[in-house]
Amino acid sequence: MSTFSEPGTSSSSNYLVFGELVSDGARVPEGVVATSGDRITYAGPSAELDQASFDAQGYEASNSPNDGALILPGLIDLHNHGGFGHDFPSGDETGLRNTIDAMHRSGTTTLLASTVTGSREGLEKSFRILAKLAHEGLIAGIHAEGPFISPDRSGAQNPEFIVEPDQDFVAALVDAADGELVTMTYAPELNGAEALVETLTAHGITPSMGHTDSDAETAMDSLRRAREGLSGGGFDGYAGRPTVTHLFNGMPPMHHRSPGPVAASLRSAARGHAVVELIGDGVHLDPATVLIVFDLVGAPNIALVTDSMAAAGLADGEYSLGNLDVLVVDGAARLKSNGSLAGGTSLLIDVVRKTAEAGVALEDAVLSATAVPASVLGRADEIGSLHKGYRADLIVADPTIQVQKVMREGRWLKSMGA
Numbered sequence: 469m470s471t472f473s474e475p476g477t478s479s480s481s482n483y484l485v486f487g488e489l490v491s492d493g494a495r496v497p498e499g500v501v502a503t504s505g506d507r508i509t510y511a512g513p514s515a516e517l518d519q520a521s522f523d524a525q526g527y528e529a530s531n532s533p534n535d536g537a538l539i540l541p542g543l544i545d546l547h548n549h550g551g552f553g554h555d556f557p558s559g560d561e562t563g564l565r566n567t568i569d570a571m572h573r574s575g576t577t578t579l580l581a582s583t584v585t586g587s588r589e590g591l592e593k594s595f596r597i598l599a600k601l602a603h604e605g606l607i608a609g610i611h612a613e614g615p616f617i618s619p620d621r622s623g624a625q626n627p628e629f630i631v632e633p634d635q636d637f638v639a640a641l642v643d644a645a646d647g648e649l650v651t652m653t654y655a656p657e658l659n660g661a662e663a664l665v666e667t668l669t670a671h672g673i674t675p676s677m678g679h680t681d682s683d684a685e686t687a688m689d690s691l692r693r694a695r696e697g698l699s700g701g702g703f704d705g706y707a708g709r710p711t712v713t714h715l716f717n718g719m720p721p722m723h724h725r726s727p728g729p730v731a732a733s734l735r736s737a738a739r740g741h742a743v744v745e746l747i748g749d750g751v752h753l754d755p756a757t758v759l760i761v762f763d764l765v766g767a768p769n770i771a772l773v774t775d776s777m778a779a780a781g782l783a784d785g786e787y788s789l790g791n792l793d794v795l796v797v798d799g800a801a802r803l804k805s806n807g808s809l810a811g812g813t814s815l816l817i818d819v820v821r822k823t824a825e826a827g828v829a830l831e832d833a834v835l836s837a838t839a840v841p842a843s844v845l846g847r848a849d850e851i852g853s854l855h856k857g858y859r860a861d862l863i864v865a866d867p868t869i870q871v872q873k874v875m876r877e878g879r880w881l882k883s884m885g886a
Contacts, residue, residue, distance in 0.1 A: 481505050481878060482527040485864060486514060487537030491854040493767060493835045501539055502527060503860035506878040511854040530873070530880075531864065538869065540834055541854050542577025542861030542876060543816045544841035546651065547611060547714065547745055547773035549582045549789060551780030551815070556581040557790040559594050561601075568606045570781060573884050575817040577861040577876045578842075578851055580650055581607045582775075584790040585614030585625040588637055595644035602648040608845055609650035612641065613713065616664060617679035618655040623718045624789055624803055624810035625679060633660035638667055649673050650845065653713040656690030656729075657682035665690060669697025674844060676745075678713025680729050681720060687732035691742050711844060712737070714775055715744040715761070717752050717809065737765040743844055745773045746836075748823040749814040751800050755826035762823075767832035771841045772819050777801055777811030821869040830869070 482504045489499035489511060500517050502510035504527075510517060514533060531537055550556045552570040554563035564581075571579055581598045583591060591612070598610050614625050616633045631637070633654065642649055651674040654664055668675050675694040677687060694710035712733040722730040736742035744765065748758045752775070762770060774780065778787040779796045786804075787794045789811055793804040801810045814822070816837055823833040842852025851859050860878035865871055874881045 482522075482525060483875075484517075484522060484527050484529045485537075485539055485862065485875075486529065486531055486533040487535070487539040487864065489539050489854055490831050490834045491541050492839055493831050495831050498533070499539065500533070501854055501862060503862075503875065503878050506860050508854060508856055508858050508860050510856055536867055537872065538865040538867065539854065540575075540863040540865060541838040541852055542863060542874070543575050543820065543837045544608075544845070544852055545571075545576050545579040545774055545776075545816045545837075546711070546771050546841045546844060547582050547613075547747075547775050548576070548579045549584065549613075549775065549777045549811050551776045551778065551782075553778055553782060555778040555789055556598060557583045557586060557590075557594055558788075559590075559597055561597050564597070564601065565606070568601065570884070571815075572876050573874055573881045574781065574815045575863045575865075575871045575874050576815065577874065578608050578845075580609050580611040580845075582611040582613050585617065585622075585629045586790055587629055588640065591615070592640055592644040595641060595649070596646070599644070599646040599648040603646075608847075609648045610645050611650060611676070612652040614653060614679065616652075616654045616658060616661070617718075618657065618681045620681045621655070621679045621718050621720070623679060624792065624794075624808050626790060626792055632658045633664035635660075635663065635667065638664060642671055642673075651676045651711060653678040655680035655682065657686050661690065662693065665694050665697060669694060669700070674698065674709075674711060676711040676713045677729065677733070679718040682729050684727040684729065684732045687729035688736065691732060691736045695741050709740075709844070710742050711771065712742055712744040714747050714752065714773065716757065717747065717775075734761070734764060737769040740769060743769055743771050743840060745771050746823075747775050747812055748772055748819045748826065748833075749774065749812050750822050751814075752809060752812065755822065758823055759827045762828045762832060762836075767828075767835045768840060770836040771844060772816065772823060772833065772837040774814055774816050774819055775812045776814065779813045781815055782813075817863070817865075817869065817871055824869065
């Protein structure tokens, strides 16, 4: 019978991890995941595992089958500005490496690095640094939140640098990203937005509608154009869908005589034509709102995100988001200048937990933080699920969805307290 191994103490690269599997919108109560090197070699009911065969191959049990653990795929965050004292727009490479490491150890094993609206020079500089980190496999790419957004719905974006879409500017950003620009937030009502969508989709970059003051018709038409552009580029399945940046936030509220972008986004997502981001942290959205959206459009059309900034994982205090000063009180980050919400302070595992506490089934919350964002990245055949052949990214959590251990690429990471 296999002996138990603790993270960081074993020379073996073959592990058996026991617990209730929560993956792909389903649960396996008495399950096990086997990993060898950086890949999953088995995931399913423990009763169907050939224990003797795996023992003979040198697999070691990482926990007891009876400890009540939940086994989740590594979480995937499509909208993350940083955390643990640093934000991605800062350009501090050493600090960002530390932040990424901490994000991985928190259970977010895959993430996009999100920038904010800034000067052309500043954005190009940030993109080059982030592209380097992406080439190393530390992040999955870059999400540009702006600068082509509505000045009337700027939120925590610096209005000084908000501009209408400019093809030379776009080309410069694409060049600086060196193939690592994955998504871009834009406002569809701006002059040049149609050309922007065409350029993005031609480069395989997913348009993400947000920070917009558009009407419902304009929003719906833009989402349609984005989807057609992605589909025409040879994308398959979920990867052929545009996204909506933090639904409800950074856009006018839905009114019965002026439905706006919220209604268009919900309609598109309900048809499976778009993926809507939800910041289910209990601050950006009321828990009842999160539950309603899950009921309306379904977990396969939702990506849970953090929109995290430098304060994520840390205590209340003064921080920055890009070049703007932020004050965090009771876990809510707001601009010191005008009180606008300025990103999130929760980690993605916290968002999953709060979403489940809102009444969403845990398997649905996990799906929206794993397989759905994996599909947006075009990597649904590699990450976001517990399947044989997938990358060995997983979380061992207790029944209250508190992280106990994290594996990334088949290696146990140091605990957050280490």
